[in-house]
């Protein structure tokens with residue numbers, strides 16, 4: 001095997017990631033309650049093809065086989081999420097013993113395979129009962145989440161290597177409550193900002209609850225941060241558009257979580273939408289908790305300019321957001337199409353953006369170790385005559401981004417791990433099963449799993465801590 005020069009240390013964490021609603025299925029089994037994604041996906045017109053997570057990859061029944069794949073890939077860690085409505089069907093009160101048992105067995109099996117579980121408590125599947133009471137726009141939801149986190153810490157304890165409170169609160173708040181392309185499908189900008197704050201609060205309260213139950217617990221949150229570039233770097237107006245998008249997309253989380261304050265410019269930018277009265281005295285103290293690691297999900301970059309106010313405003317759409325933008329308060333920002341190449345999602349491929357993101361985070365928050373908790377790509381996979389999926393583009397994408405992580409590390413960023421999204425093809429939210437991100441293919445008729453070339457390539461990375469060349473796919477057919 002030929003390799004590039006760069007190598008990762010032995011203690012670097014290599015993993016792959018999934019999320020409960022995207023893979024489990026078993027939506028009505030084992031006492032699970034409904035979540036906002038059940039409701040949303042069963043509403044005609046919300047998800048492509050009318051797809052739902054009712055069966056998904058049937059991981060709920062095939063989890064042992066899936067752990068075998070994780071083990072054969074040689075992964076040191078597996079990032080999964082707990083379905084809140086499976087373990088606490090209505091989002092409060094008694095736990096559902098069957099649901100807890102499911103995760104207990106799964107975690108035990110991972111440990112037997114020598115795999116460390118990185119567990120996300122909330123990957124978007126809010127119990128429907130809590131949405132009926134106002135969802136994330138309701139402050140009470142933050143307290144319900146902290147209670148759920150406490151119970152999980154009590155029940156699952158030492159079996160969890162890293163606790164992640166939330167996955168991508170940007171998506172929960174803005175796609176769920178502003179653009180409405182995700183559950184619960186609301187289009188209320190003020191509610192989206194309230195949701196942001198209540199998600200931040202939920203995180204802080206949950207971290208405290210977990211640490212009270214498990215003093216040695218490692219805790220984290222995973223953010224999707226936006227690498228925002230100006231169309232014209234010499235234009236003050238475009239640079240101000242970047243500042244604004246950075247405020248409402250990134251600093252609205254990083255500020256309270258890591259510095260104990262909301263950015264002043266954000267409050268000014270959004271003054272016409274809300275007075276931020278939902279931020280109560282003492283909240284910021286709860287939100288700012290020391291993090292053992294910051295999870296960073298990275299897929300693409302964003303290009304903006306200041307809208308001149310005349311002519312049609314450009315809103316390059318990577319989110320099906322047509323009439324309602326997820327970018328609350330950014331009515332005078334244009335989101336420009338990027339130069340490509342693109343993935344099947346239409347997302348621009350830009351590994352340099354990952355280097356920029358990790359190095360700038362490392363500079364701003366030098367004491368916070370990072371892990372890339374998601375990175376990967378959807379492509380139009382083809383099963384070839386030999387029954388295999390020669391997903392050269394995905395291998396190339398992963399190659400270039402793993403290389404980007406190595407470059408960021410060389411530049412001093414404290415990146416401790418990388419998780420490929422996703423272990424297997426799955427329910428891609430509003431795109432249903434039409435988009436495939438897996439390194440393992442799922443045949444949705446038979447539910448059989450089959451390694452794509454990217455899985456073989458990734459196994460070689462994991463085994464050697466080096467980065468095999470894209471065209472060096474000999475490894476694919478070795479035992």
Ligand code: GBH
Pocket residue numbers: 019022167168171224297299300302317318319326374421428429437
């Ligand atoms: C992640 O979401 C999810 O955690 C995961 O469940 C999902 O399957 C996976 O990625 C693939 O989608 O400037 O408005 O275009 C990623 C969602 C995609 C949100 C890119 C931000 C760009 C913002 N992100 N998107 S925009």
